[in-house]
Amino acid sequence: MNGLEGSAPIGRSGDTIFAVASGAGRAAVAILRLTGPASGAIVKAVAGRLPPPRVATLATFRDPATGEAIDQGLVIFFQGPRSYTGEDSAEFHIHGGRAVVAGLIAAIGSFEGARAAEAGEFSRRALMNGKLDLGQIEGIGDLVAAETASQRRQALRQTAGMLGRRAGGWRAALIEASARIAADIDFSDEGDVAAAPALDIAPIIAPVLAELRGELHAARAGERIREGLTIVIAGPPNAGKSTLLNALARRDVAIVSKHAGTTRDVLEVELDLGGYAAVLIDTAGLRETTDPVEQIGVSRALERAQNADLVLWLSELGDFQAPDARLTDAELWQVATKADLAPSAQAEAALCISAASGLNLDVLLDRLAQFAAEAGGAGHDGVITRERHRKSIAEAESALARILSDSAPVEIVAEDLRAALFALERLVGRVDVEDILGDIFSRFCIGK
Ligand SMILES: Nc1nc2c(ncn2[C@@H]2O[C@H](COP(=O)(O)OP(=O)(O)OP(=O)(O)O)[C@@H](O)[C@H]2O)c(=O)[nH]1
Ligand SMILES: [K+]
Numbered sequence: 001m002n003g004l005e006g007s008a009p010i011g012r013s014g015d016t017i018f019a020v021a022s023g024a025g026r027a028a029v030a031i032l033r034l035t036g037p038a039s040g041a042i043v044k045a046v047a048g049r050l051p052p053p054r055v056a057t058l059a060t061f062r063d064p065a066t067g068e069a070i071d072q073g074l075v076i077f078f079q080g081p082r083s084y085t086g087e088d089s090a091e092f093h094i095h096g097g098r099a100v101v102a103g104l105i106a107a108i109g110s111f112e113g114a115r116a117a118e119a120g121e122f123s124r125r126a127l128m129n130g131k132l133d134l135g136q137i138e139g140i141g142d143l144v145a146a147e148t149a150s151q152r153r154q155a156l157r158q159t160a161g162m163l164g165r166r167a168g169g170w171r172a173a174l175i176e177a178s179a180r181i182a183a184d185i186d187f188s189d190e191g192d193v194a195a196a197p198a199l200d201i202a203p204i205i206a207p208v209l210a211e212l213r214g215e216l217h218a219a220r221a222g223e224r225i226r227e228g229l230t231i232v233i234a235g236p237p238n239a240g241k242s243t244l245l246n247a248l249a250r251r252d253v254a255i256v257s258k259h260a261g262t263t264r265d266v267l268e269v270e271l272d273l274g275g276y277a278a279v280l281i282d283t284a285g286l287r288e289t290t291d292p293v294e295q296i297g298v299s300r301a302l303e304r305a306q307n308a309d310l311v312l313w314l315s316e317l318g319d320f321q322a323p324d325a326r327l328t329d330a331e332l333w334q335v336a337t338k339a340d341l342a343p344s345a346q347a348e349a350a351l352c353i354s355a356a357s358g359l360n361l362d363v364l365l366d367r368l369a370q371f372a373a374e375a376g377g378a379g380h381d382g383v384i385t386r387e388r389h390r391k392s393i394a395e396a397e398s399a400l401a402r403i404l405s406d407s408a409p410v411e412i413v414a415e416d417l418r419a420a421l422f423a424l425e426r427l428v429g430r431v432d433v434e435d436i437l438g439d440i441f442s443r444f445c446i447g448k
């Protein structure tokens with residue numbers, strides 16, 4: 001062994017954990033992180049000395065058991081609490097070859113109390129040590145997953161702790177309101193009950209309620225940025241739906257043929273529309289059919305279109321058909337296709353395209369990007385980026401709305417205030433945090 005036995009307490013949270021934080025596979029440089037009480041001892045044993053904190057230092061890394069050199073690289077030691085996790089931590093920047101990485105992992109793994117990290121475990125420690133709040137953790141997960149510029153911006157704002165700060169302000173106001181209500185309850189023993197306790201606290205909770213409503217209003221936009229807009233291509237069979245999907249995706253995703261009823265399944269491709277993420281969905285042509293498989297395709301097409309942010313209703317220019325009446329609720333653009341076949345036909349649609357000649361495909365893409373920017377724009381300074389946030393804020397909103405609309409007795413007002421506070425505590429992870437974390441970290445990478 002390495003002579004460090006017993007230097008670190010054994011046990012899960014006392015463990016020193018390590019992981020390759022850079023991507024898998026061969027690369028010029030790989031970064032191996034470790035965090036936990038034995039970090040300093042491990043750096044000293046592997047790099048020959050413990051460099052001053054936060055100074056990148058060139059060193060030869062050796063297997064302490066054999067003395068064999070593994071690589072030469074940079075090591076940075078972070079002394080807790082000034083580190084990502086709040087504990088003593090370190091980073092080794094090494095050459096990214098598989099054998100180099102494996103050699104250093106084996107050397108570090110041989111230390112007593114050191115073990116490979118689980119997904120999200122570094123961030124979990126940062127949360128437990130108060131370095132990050134739950135909203136920031138979610139932001140970091142989103143930042144690592146961000147595919148488009150708008151997703152990146154939103155995630156970065158979240159990592160700055162916006163959700164926690166706003167929720168903290170709301171909480172403080174509600175706690176003040178609770179204190180006043182508690183005073184009312186005390187006085188009620190003396191027969192001097194406030195006639196309408198809600199009036200007493202209305203000046204405190206009305207502004208909170210207004211802000212919560214503002215957040216809910218912006219929520220759909222925030223979720224759209226994160227999850228991507230859904231755009232469904234619908235229309236009668238053979239309208240050219242799959243051809244358009246392939247043209248916009250710039251690859252052959254869907255089968256195209258002259259046979260009506262070619263597409264049965266729902267096909268999805270991800271698009272970057274001017275920095276906004278979108279999912280473009282091809283569907284089965286809508287028609288009455290006795291074929292049971294095609295019927296399933298048609299009902300799936302309708303379902304996706306009804307839940308879409310936007311439906312592109314495609315129909316041939318020379319034989320234009322009105323949109324299916326079952327799509328009434330969806331935002332819908334009529335697009336006439338195969339314009340190359342009917343050059344003199346009068347357009348009944350807002351836009352005529354030809355996937356064959358490329359006519360107006362750029363115009364369609366521009367309009368889609370504009371739509372995406374408008375749909376995402378309203379969410380630019382909102383804090384809600386996921387369903388979980390929206391649910392908690394909606395719960396708090398309805399509890400506060402009840403207080404202001406009823407002239408309920410003081411006990412009921414106190415109960416509603418408690419419900420609103422509880423919803424906000426869940427929002428920032430003061431309650432039910434293990435359930436929420438399990439869900440978040442299951443999607444995290446190892447090493448984060
Ligand atoms: N000339 C011309 N033909 C097109 C154009 N777009 C599609 N087509 C042809 O129209 C036929 C039907 O195209 P698809 O893309 O399979 O149509 P669809 O709407 O997906 O059809 P279903 O999946 O069966 O509902 C194919 O033969 C395509 O090559 C176009 O812009 N111009
Ligand atoms: K077809």
Ligand SMILES: [Mg+2]
Binds near residue numbers: 262
């Ligand atoms: Mg098709």
